[in-house]
Amino acid sequence: MAHIQINDSHFQTLQDKVVVLTGGANGIGRAAVRLFHHNGASIVFGDVNDQLGLAVEKELNSPRAKFIHTDVTSYTSQLNLFRTAISLFGRIDIVVANAGISIPRDPFSFSSLDFSDDEAEIEKEFPTAEIDVNLKGCLFTARIGLFYLRKNRAARSKEGVLVSSIAGFKESTGLAVYTASKHGVLGLLRGVRVQAAREGVRCNAVCPWMTKTAMVAGIENGWRELQLPENEPGDVAKAILICATANRSLSISNNPNLNAEPQSQTGHPGATLPFTGKILFVAGGQSYEIEDKMNELEPLWLGRENSGVLEKGQEFLMREGTSWDTGKGKGKGK
Structure with missing residues (x-):
């Protein structure tokens, strides 16, 4: 496991880059929108929450920041998000699939203890919105994103970033559907990273642990009593930007072999090139690359x-x- 030291000055390589991000109205996504914009990038971001999304756009008050109503479960809606970015800025350099939800109701915990006498519980179909948003939405973002990133032939470095979770590789009791969806995001990364690298697109994933967002309201008090590590949304945003900048302004290998020897150091100490197919675990505000050690x-x-x-x-x-x-x-x- 490699501890990656964030070099904030290296984020300046985002100057004049064009970013498309989903789920940008609050939490981690909002922090990432602000950070991309602060470092000179133009960003088109989507969300279903128009009130919060427009508030972020108004806060930034810049021709480089545009909010578009986007339902990530709708392919047409996501196409509109990407085509708006192309219309405004002519190209796309970075895509971040961040939109995600958690429903704190476990469909595997039945309210009735007497299964033999009452089948009413099992007759109710449980909601699968977490699969639709977290996995299906991510699939849509990745497919459309890779299409437009490939079209940007002039770019020396093009990045796709998928936001998963600690639940992407560890069990999260009581969140079975959420856990399945976030495991799927890492499966998507592993399924596309080689082909994407052949076409000049570097795909990586971010797996945050406990982060101070609305999703964790039910457990945050007990968590803090145990003095366990927490992330601020901005910490995870920085991990996203590591993935978006690690390959920039430095020698990049065209070798798609993910097990190839590192070519050189990136602008963030602890990260090595080619920075592709990586998974960043974010805990207590620190980022750790875990996929290389898993393979090793x-x-x-x-x-x-x-x-x-x-x-x-x-x-x-x-x-x-x-x-x-x-x-x-x-x-x-x-």
């Missing part, structure tokens, strides 16, 4: 033989030209 230790937790065979299979699957589509890929090993 794979022979220990999976077994050396299993790890070796898996690596061979992964090399085949990541080979350019290999495709799961029977009518498209070569599908043959060498």
